[in-house]
Amino acid sequence: MGIQALQAAATGMAAMETKLNVVANNLANVSTTAYKRDRANFEDLYYQHERLPGIEDRASEPTPTGVSVGLGVRLTSTQTNFEQGSFIQTDRELDVAIEGPGFFQVSDPSGQIYYTRAGNFNVNANGYLVIGSGYMGRLLEPPISIPQDAIGISISPEGIVSVKQPNNPQMSQVGQIELATFINPDGLLKIGENLYAQTDASGAPILGNPGQEGLGLLRQGALEGSNVEPVRELIELIATQRAFEMSSQVIKAGDEMMQLVSNLRRY
DSSP, X not given: OHHHHHHHHHHHHHHHHHHHHHHHHHHHTTTSTTOOOEEEEEEEOOEEEEEOTTOBOTTSOBOSOOEEEEOOEEEXXXXXXXXXXXXXXXXXXXXXXXXXXXXXXXXXXXXXXXXESOOBEEEOTTSBEEESSSSXXXXXXXXXXXXTTOOEEEEOTTOEEEXXXXXXXXXXXXXXXXXXXXXXXXXXXEEETTEEEOOTTTOSOEEEOTTSTXXXXXXXXXXXXXXXOHHHXXXXXXXXXXXXXXXXXXXXXXXXXHHHXXXXXXX
């Protein structure tokens, strides 16, 4: 039984180490644009049943309880919280936040489509709206080209992109921003750089214009901030540390008990 306690406590320490890593990543991204906090989910392991509940006792009556000893805990998943982050007003005309559900679609040079909530766009050397780092960045899908002589860019809440050009008092529409949503956004694969990739678990993207089919609206001149709450994460950090310490104490107690048993033969 002492060895079983050591093994169960060891699984608890391993679980809390993983949870600590998740909390640390959340805190590290407290200022990351449109970052969504993660949560570690756990489940108990198999049980060793010494007596099943409901078996008959000596009086042929069913016993109300049994005797079962658990074998520890394991990580089942890390789940992303897609709650809306707070808005950060930047007044930059190419900063766009999504107010509500939806993801921007971007593609890399190979044509692979990714999804993001970060809307800090730029115009590349060819005049197209892009996002991300690198020389060319990742192209917004569907592509939107900004004329070289544009002196102002307007993005409506419904995603209509218009530009103001010299000698033209009217705004000219140059494109429409589309958003994507998923039946199971938790199934998206995080690949870094504020990007998500489609998986079989997420399902196929459902495309539409902002404000339609339950999709959110756009807010120009703002960015969505991280939805990490530092106070909550610090509480999780303290609780994780205490749980790790308690599991380590179990290992220490189990080791001492086994030493006492091994010393009995000396008497």
